[in-house]
Amino acid sequence: MSEILGRVGYNGVAIEEPLDPAGLHLVKAYLVHDRVARIRVRRVRDALGHLQAFGLGPIGDLSVREIREEAWLETWKASFKPIRVGAFLVRPTWLDVDPGDATVLSLDPGMAFGTGLHPTTQACLRALSRMDLTAKRVADVGTGSAILAIACAKRGAGAVVGVDIDALAVKEARENVARNGAAIELHVGSAADLEGFFDLILANIVAAALEKIAPDLATHLAPGGRLVVAGIIATEEQEIAAAFAGYGLRAVARDHEADWVCLELTR
Numbered sequence: 001m002s003e004i005l006g007r008v009g010y011n012g013v014a015i016e017e018p019l020d021p022a023g024l025h026l027v028k029a030y031l032v033h034d035r036v037a038r039i040r041v042r043r044v045r046d047a048l049g050h051l052q053a054f055g056l057g058p059i060g061d062l063s064v065r066e067i068r069e070e071a072w073l074e075t076w077k078a079s080f081k082p083i084r085v086g087a088f089l090v091r092p093t094w095l096d097v098d099p100g101d102a103t104v105l106s107l108d109p110g111m112a113f114g115t116g117l118h119p120t121t122q123a124c125l126r127a128l129s130r131m132d133l134t135a136k137r138v139a140d141v142g143t144g145s146a147i148l149a150i151a152c153a154k155r156g157a158g159a160v161v162g163v164d165i166d167a168l169a170v171k172e173a174r175e176n177v178a179r180n181g182a183a184i185e186l187h188v189g190s191a192a193d194l195e196g197f198f199d200l201i202l203a204n205i206v207a208a209a210l211e212k213i214a215p216d217l218a219t220h221l222a223p224g225g226r227l228v229v230a231g232i233i234a235t236e237e238q239e240i241a242a243a244f245a246g247y248g249l250r251a252v253a254r255d256h257e258a259d260w261v262c263l264e265l266t267r
């Protein structure tokens with residue numbers, strides 16, 4: 001089903017797993033509503049019909065729904081609530097809330113990842129809450145919405161650089177940085193594009209990418225510096241820890257929540 005829907009879906013498909021293990025999986029694809037959308041839907045319907053003919057279990061009905069762009073934006077906005085994580089209060093730009101003693105991060109992440117709601121982002125924010133960032137040189141690799149970079153700038157970091165291989169993310173990061181009145185240098189790129197040494201490097205990406213850029217991360221870490229890596233699934237932890245150990249980095253702290261591990265490494 002993913003293959004069939006993936007042929008027409010914009011940027012692949014989404015698979016929603018059931019909460020109840022005996023429940024049904026839902027496979028979704030989003031199509032651009034253009035002149036040939038109807039033809040595409042018909043093709044999907046035909047292909048799913050053929051799939052049934054292979055005698056696989058029942059695959060359910062195809063349902064098609066039209067989504068208005070404004071409606072989609074509104075739904076998404078309604079689900080983005082202010083959230084307190086460690087020393088920070090992450091809030092959408094359109095909501096005014098009393099921050100109390102928290103450091104406020106105002107975000108409108110658009111299409112870029114990093115609303116502060118993902119467990120890996122939260123683990124990084126908790127790690128930052130425990131650190132004294134005053135005058136520290138910080139690099140945020142895979143900055144996304146720039147949430148972590150902004151958090152560092154707001155907690156007194158001296159110089160903050162954010163890089164991301166996704167140009168769209170960098171564009172949205174720029175807007176978020178401006179919104180928060182933070183001074184952060186942003187570039188399209190990765191760890192290999194960093195210049196100089198950093199007291200703190202953050203990289204909330206995914207294990208496979210972390211492993212690939214591990215030597216570059218290690219190269220740019222100042223003596224006594226800290227490297228915070230997240231996006232690691234619990235079963236990948238050993239392999240990642242071993243990869244960084246190969247560059248002389250060992251874990252001094254560890255955060256583990258909902259299958260995700262965040263490691264704080266140093267030389």
Ligand code: SAH
Nearest residue numbers: 113114121142143144164165166169190204
């Ligand atoms: N730092 C944010 C966003 C994390 S999502 C947060 O903590 O919430 C991971 C981001 O890493 C994405 O924006 C993705 O484009 C970027 N990315 C993926 N592989 C990368 C790589 N090899 N180098 C740099 N950025 C990468």
